[in-house]
Amino acid sequence: MNLQKAFSLWEVLCVLLILSLLAASNATSSVLSYYHSWSDRQQLHQANRQLQTAIATSRSLAIRSDSPVQLCGGVSCNGRWSDGISLLQSGHSTPYQTWAFPELIDLVWRGFPARKTAISFLPTGISNFQNGSFYFCFKGIQQMRVVINKAGRAYEDPAFIAGGAC
Structure with a gap:
């Protein structure tokens, strides 16, 4: 008698079920990881847009109102840039106007002068020769840089390479 050796339909379905469950759990963890990043x-990017909007609004308000305007660190102008920024006429x-940043994002000012708690915009729109860079840090690592020039204009530095310590 010829005996045939093969898997039953039930065994094949069980193996396929186990493999699909393993694949689904792996896919779920990679999807969650991608979502978090x-x-x-x-x-x-939202914090970057808020900062650039705040700088442009400060400059514009100084020109329109023909009076000095200050963009200061902290929602209450306490000098802590990471808490947010405020616009004072x-x-x-x-x-x-005020802008607040998410908790995990730190904003660090490096420029002239080094320990600046506010940036002043003159009625002409220039930043009173207060040039420098804002660094956005996420979990202690520099991720993005926004440069503000002496004329008071801000732009994201496309050549900036992330990774430095804050």
Whole structure:
């Protein structure tokens, strides 16, 4: 008698089920990992847009109102750039506008002068020769740099290579 050796349909289905469960769990973890890195990048880009909007708004307000304007670190102008930024018009005690950053993002100012708590914009729109760079740091690592020139204009540095310590 000829005996044929093969797997039954039930055995094949069980093996396929186990393999598909393993593949699904692996795919889920990689999708979650991708989502977290995508979410981190989106937070950085949003903070970058907020900073550049704040600088442009400060400059524009100084020109329109023909009076000095200060862009200061911290929502309450306490000098802590990572907390957010506030826009103050000359002669006003309350901020014209404020922007807050996500908790995991640190904003570090490096430039002239080194320990700057606010950037002043003159009625002409220039930044009163206060040039330098803002570094966006995520989890202690520099990720992005926004340069502000003496004329008060800001731009993201396309040649910046991320990875330095904050």
